[in-house]
Amino acid sequence: MPSSRAPDGSRYSLRTASDRDWRDLTRTIELSYGGHPDPAEVHQVNKDLFEPERSLATYHRDKICATALVYSLNMTIPGGIQPIAGIGYVSVDPTHRRRGLMSEMMANILHGLHHSGTEPVAALQPSESAIYSRLGFGAANQVVRLEIPRKPHAFSLLPRGEDLPATIIDPQTCLDEIRDVYQANVPQRAGMLHYDKRWAAKAVLDPPTARNGAAPLQCLTVSEAGAPAGYALFTTRPQDDSPDPPLAVLVRELFATSPKAYAQLWRTLLDLDLSTTVIAHTRPLDDTLLVLLDDPRSAVPTVRDQLHVRLIDVDRALALRTYSAEVDVVIETTDRLCEWNVGRWRIQGGPEGASCTRTTSAPDLVMSVRELGSAYLGGISLTQLARAGRIEEMRTGALDAACRAFRTDPLPFCSLMF
Structure with a gap:
């Protein structure tokens, strides 16, 4: 070396x-x-x-x-x-x-x-977002931190039916249930990571010396038809030093397998006794909670980048994913560190699969490998990047067609730090 x-x-x-x-x-x-x-x-x-x-x-x-x-x-x-x-x-x-x-x-x-x-693809979650762009990593999604005042009746429109059975227990005693619900959510969003037992252990880490005054981590669970249907990992922390301080509810992670279970988890967290605020540290930018709330303005958002993606091999990476619409486009790429990625690449494909091959045809779009990394998971718009001057359209209409093909719904999200 x-x-x-x-x-x-x-x-x-x-x-x-x-x-x-x-x-x-x-x-x-x-x-x-x-x-x-x-x-x-x-x-x-x-x-x-x-x-x-x-x-x-x-x-x-x-x-x-x-x-x-x-x-x-x-x-x-x-x-x-x-x-x-x-x-x-x-x-x-x-x-x-x-x-x-x-x-x-x-x-x-x-x-x-x-x-x-x-x-063919690498990803990281940088503590400082500006560092890795010069190495060809592109910010590929955004997440939101939500701070919501406690409200016993935050939702007026809820899925019909009786409440689901719920309980609050030690996360260490329900790791299998947590993992089952989490794994059901993995295929639904780009950016989600498959759990094994080692990563599951990381997800529920709660060393007492790292709590910063918060209570031990707890798990709120709900079940439906006798099976786990949702969980929320959360804790509470005093908001001041008074004798009976109001509590902030800190939500680390929340997943469900049905709309009803999802809504019930949030409704419970937004109505915990002695609390005044619920803080969800890392949520998808298109979180369903934002349309469940009767007063979405009450949820104070802080948006930041999360996953940064780097295409190691442009051809293999772009052929690995599917596309939301049929696409046939030639992209010319530059890459300061990985010279094998420099050139023109023809992407042909759609929802069923794709191919990406080197070509000598005239380019439809010109960009660096960083922009491809940003667009790769479908969370950042090629049109937005072009408006920022980071993509050049050489053939009229190519940008719109490629943007439709690359975008995904729901937006990418990753709940686990690695």
Whole structure:
């Protein structure tokens, strides 16, 4: 693997990680993310997910100073669930920043994925959204944080029928039920990740030292026809230091298998005793809650980006997904890091499948690989990107046709951090 020189003349070396590197890797990760050590429970779950043969560490004088972990994930893309490379815990020791270490690691990962012929798509969830665009990652979806005042009768229009059986229990005692409901939702939205037991454990992590004054994590469940129909992972936290402080209800995750179960979960959370506010930290931009509420203006939104997608191999990635409408378009792409993606590509396909082949035909659209990453899951409009000056239309009508084909409904969403 390549190496570079530090300012003092010594060399950095980039290597594949190993199991014995875990302690040094976590030290560097914690240092780069503010210096707060993770609780032992978090360390164990992250270690269980660690894939050393796919991850990288940069060394300086035999000490790890930068990291990049790669996970083998299965994500819903338009048309089905497919393997993708998840990139996480990209970190650089503060005393070694601004030396190109992160860029070198990321380029190595991208080239390695291409030469191995494994996943044609990579994704990450950056803590700082502006960093990865220069590496060809495009912001592929948006999520919303909702802050809603408590309201006992927030919905007047509800699915008909009697209330479903509900209970509040410890999430650790109902992991199978949680996973069943979650898995039923995975195929419905691009961006959703398939759970296995290791990722399920991460979803319900609740170390006491990381609660910041909140109560232990709880799980509200509802059942329908004798089977699990929905769950919400939530906690409560005092909003001030008074003797009897009002509570904020903090919703980590909520999924259901029917409209009735979904509505009942939210109605219960919006009517918990002693609470004044419900805060849903990460919800889809087109969350059904926003049309259930009689007063949608009461839900104060904060919108941000979430998944950033990078096409490793343009042809394989674009042929992997389906398209919402029939499309036949030639796209000319540029790619600063992955020269094999540079050129013109003809996409032909529709709802049943697609092909993508190299061509010498005149281009209909011109863009960088970053824009393709943004549009890949169907959550960001090609038309919006063109209006921002990031796509050039060479044939009239090509942009509208491609935009219809790439877009998806519902919008992409990922509930799990990786």
